[in-house]
Amino acid sequence: MSNITLVLLGAGSSSRFKTNVKKQWLYSNDIPLWLHVAKQFEKSSDFNQIIIVSTAEEIQVMRNFATYIYVEGGASRQASLANALQYVDSEYVLVSDIARCCIPTEMIRRILDAKEKGSCIVPVLPVTDTLYMNEMPIDREQVKIIQTPQLSVTKLLKKALETETLFTDDSSAIASLGERVHFVEGSAAAHKLTTLDDLQKLPCIQAPSSRTLTGFGIDIHAFEANKEMFLCGVKIDAAYGFKAHSDGDVAIHALIDALLGAAGMGDIGELYPDTDSRYAGADSKALLKDTVRRITSFGYKIGNVDLTIMAEAPKLLPYKAQMRTTLASILCIKANFVNIKATTSEKLGFVGRKEGVTVHAVANLNYFNWKNI
Known part of the structure; x- marks a missing residue:
């Protein structure tokens, strides 16, 4: 049995998406986006279990599609993750956002293959544009764009989240413990769906069925x-x-x-x-x-x-x-x-x-x- 649990986070309100449709419920052919993402991960590895985090209202409907473990989210991403971690007893946990829906299989494999190189394995992209901070240029070679999914040692991630401090991702929480964060190559294809314009950057999503x-x-x-x-x-x-x-x-x-x-x-x-x-x-x-x-x-x-x-x-x-x-x-x-x-x-x-x-x-x-x- 695998020693990795997959957690997919999707309890957000999609407030920046600016439609009455929640982005996780856009359809690709005949399946909703959240299920499309879960199926793509299943193709990449044999996970110990798969946990979907969403709202109570959505979970009622999600259960009709697939027999995953469903967990109600919290008021923030961190609270949602903490809720999910209560159901995780595997050595490692791979956490991703449902909104990052076109993650290449080879990128997932790079993350999983590096699991022993750090307490948190993080895909990153280099910055190619010039950067300024407080009206002064900074060295872009020292800056990285952080992506998900991120693979963490479960017991360390649980410990890191036992705080009032809010972290923007798992690697920040792990780093706060002084643990090693290891970077692997990410992918521009793993673009996150946030606004309507992002739909044009997600070639893996098909048009909805005309059914x-x-x-x-x-x-x-x-x-x-x-x-x-x-x-x-x-x-x-x-x-x-x-x-x-x-x-x-x-x-x-x-x-x-x-x-x-x-x-x-x-x-x-x-x-x-x-x-x-x-x-x-x-x-x-x-x-x-x-x-x-x-x-x-x-x-x-x-x-x-x-x-x-x-x-x-x-x-x-x-x-x-x-x-x-x-x-x-x-x-x-x-x-x-x-x-x-x-x-x-x-x-x-x-x-x-x-x-x-x-x-x-x-x-x-x-x-x-x-x-x-």
Whole structure:
């Protein structure tokens, strides 16, 4: 078994990326960037274990893609790494940033092959431009550009991080102990994805697949007297509403399930459980907005949605246009990509007896095409 654990850090907010999509969820063909990076590392070496550090929300989705060890990050890179190190018992730990996504295999091999030459093995690039500090030129031969991944002796890295001092990388922490840091040749190809412009410098990332992802949702609610009725986010003039933990908007609930189904992200009960007091009487439009935020941040773009509302009562024709525009606004798509159909059950079943409403919804998603930015 290998004596090296791989830790990939990706708990940041991507604030400098300036899109609603987190950069670790850009798609290369059919796989998200974070998984692409992990697979590239797997090709280079047999690791004792692979740990992915991310946010709790993202980890829920990441588990659907691969069976790595997932650890929730902290408020800083250093805090995230410290969290991951609690799960590391191998002699060495290789730490990299998911944002550094085109690391050549030969660069990784240079780092691993030098593991006995220092307490931290660091890839570096020379500085080729003239440098000034405080309006005075400095010797660029004495300056190095530090990259990741960095290989450290695990027990020393753990010890180095037992401090309030914040370090910008692992080598700085190891050096603070007076331990030897050994440099190996890095690679200009290992460019870090920080801003949108950096996408042009990452030839290993393919355009996202043009695949359409389809999800189906269904929800049913019984009527409840003396409660306001909402359907598709629109208040309906009726003497009754829906029996539900939230406001009971059965159409939006079905639509949320369709969207989550297309994205492979579970169902409405997992994200907004009716056992959670936070959602008691919740505005379903707010739940839909949050679902759209999640789907967008995870690299998907909504194509179109289609809803069929089965109701013997109330009559919905006067509300359909408003339903369409309300949903389109929340989904951030054009109104013509939202279709609302209303039908009856020909007086059969609980719908026919005017005891409640059922809604079927279909949603189509595509991967966010970052090539068009």
